[in-house]
Amino acid sequence: MSRRPQDLDLSLDPPSTFLFTGEICSRSYALNRFAFAFKHAGHRRRFEEAPEAVMEAYGLSEDEKALVRQRDWTGLVASGGHHFNIIKIAAAVGESHLHVGAHMCGADWDELKRSLPHFVELMPEDLG
Amino acid sequence: MSALVGGIGIAHTPSMGYQYDKGQTGEWDPAWRRWYDGTRPVRDWLAAKAPTHLVVIYNDHMNYFDLSTYPTFAIGMSAHFPQADEGYGLRPYPGIDGDPDFAWPVARSLVAAGFDLTFCQELELDHGIYSWLPYLFEPPWPVRILPIAVNMLMQPLPTPERLRQLGAALRAAILSHGRDERVVVIGTGGMSHQIHGTRFGMTNERFDRRFLDWIESRLDDLMAIPPETIMQVAGSEAVELSMWYAMRAALADGAKAAYRFHTTPAVTGCGVIALEEP
Numbered sequence: 001m002s003r004r005p006q007d008l009d010l011s012l013d014p015p016s017t018f019l020f021t022g023e024i025c026s027r028s029y030a031l032n033r034f035a036f037a038f039k040h041a042g043h044r045r046r047f048e049e050a051p052e053a054v055m056e057a058y059g060l061s062e063d064e065k066a067l068v069r070q071r072d073w074t075g076l077v078a079s080g081g082h083h084f085n086i087i088k089i090a091a092a093v094g095e096s097h098l099h100v101g102a103h104m105c106g107a108d109w110d111e112l113k114r115s116l117p118h119f120v121e122l123m124p125e126d127l128g
Numbered sequence: 129m130s131a132l133v134g135g136i137g138i139a140h141t142p143s144m145g146y147q148y149d150k151g152q153t154g155e156w157d158p159a160w161r162r163w164y165d166g167t168r169p170v171r172d173w174l175a176a177k178a179p180t181h182l183v184v185i186y187n188d189h190m191n192y193f194d195l196s197t198y199p200t201f202a203i204g205m206s207a208h209f210p211q212a213d214e215g216y217g218l219r220p221y222p223g224i225d226g227d228p229d230f231a232w233p234v235a236r237s238l239v240a241a242g243f244d245l246t247f248c249q250e251l252e253l254d255h256g257i258y259s260w261l262p263y264l265f266e267p268p269w270p271v272r273i274l275p276i277a278v279n280m281l282m283q284p285l286p287t288p289e290r291l292r293q294l295g296a297a298l299r300a301a302i303l304s305h306g307r308d309e310r311v312v313v314i315g316t317g318g319m320s321h322q323i324h325g326t327r328f329g330m331t332n333e334r335f336d337r338r339f340l341d342w343i344e345s346r347l348d349d350l351m352a353i354p355p356e357t358i359m360q361v362a363g364s365e366a367v368e369l370s371m372w373y374a375m376r377a378a379l380a381d382g383a384k385a386a387y388r389f390h391t392t393p394a395v396t397g398c399g400v401i402a403l404e405e406p
Contacts, residue, residue: 020281082195083323116395122360
């Protein structure tokens with residue numbers, strides 16, 4: 001599947017792109033700290049056994065806890081989770097990076113997989 | 129005095145690593161087999177150059193550094209660099225050795241040149257290095273490594289100009305080194321890709337091919353493209369390409385491409401260039 005330049009959102013704004021800034025890091029530090037910890041097997045095990053207690057211990061807000069319960073990957077990134085951290089939560093509950101991508105695109109997983117990659121031919125000089 | 133025997137720019141992506149491992153069990157995905165075949169000449173070129181040390185400018189992906197302390201430039205000073213567990217377990221490779229006695233004079237020289245680096249004694253390396261490493265070398269790794277990790281994840285990122293300066297400072301550090309070593313500088317990142325947001329899965333071969341073309345002798349023209357523009361046309365994670373500027377600036381102005389290759393096996397543009405000193 002190829003996208004014509006006019007189909008591509010060039011804004012670098014949500015929901016096309018979620019640039020992670022220092023300001024976002026400051027606001028969403030607890031969420032990112034919680035998500036990064038999924039790199040460790042012990043954290044994955046504790047979360048599997050008692051998710052609510054682990055989320056509480058990491059100081060997640062009620063909104064963030066709800067997004068984790070709903071496996072709302074897009075919402076978690078929109079709330080300030082860096083996608084490299086959020087995919088660690090997804091992996092721990094058996095969802096691949098492609099599942100996270102499908103969630104972000106609002107697409108069916110199989111359909112997205114078949115359509116990838118999305119080739120773009122836009123060049124810097126094409127930008128107005 | 130150490131010799132700078134060449135430079136390599138190369139893409140990295142987790143699937144590059146996993147697909148190599150699958151290939152080793154006889155199950156090459158044809159798209160990734162093309163990348164494997166396309167990188168064989170670089171492997172041969174490196175074998176002929178016989179480097180003793182690699183200086184690698186790369187980025188971690190929340191696999192070693194967490195956000196509690198996020199260095200803009202960090203340098204690994206230890207005698208050994210294990211793989212970082214990215215949450216899926218370790219791949220079947222040994223860690224790679226460092227060389228503190230080589231690394232410290234380089235670090236001193238970089239600090240004297242204005243780079244206030246974070247010194248790491250327990251750095252673990254993620255797919256930013258381990259994804260392409262087995263394509264270019266076979267274990268036991270015949271080289272030692274000096275990794276320099278650059279913040280490519282949290283804005284503000286270091287500027288392209290700062291990366292060019294890092295490369296120039298590295299060149300001076302290597303050429304003035306008290307030991308007689310053979311050094312290859314590697315810049316790794318990108319190429320075109322975006323792996324989040326509704327632009328998930330976008331890639332731009334046309335842009336990547338221009339980048340591979342211009343990195344040889346049109347560095348100023350490449351660096352004149354604002355990072356935001358690269359993110360717009362080649363995907364937000366393509367901003368990692370600025371680490372190739374450091375590699376290029378570490379080589380002489382007249383360095384020439386010995387080899388280039390590009391393919392898009394999945395969602396990340398995979399390109400490589402090998403540059404020869406004049």
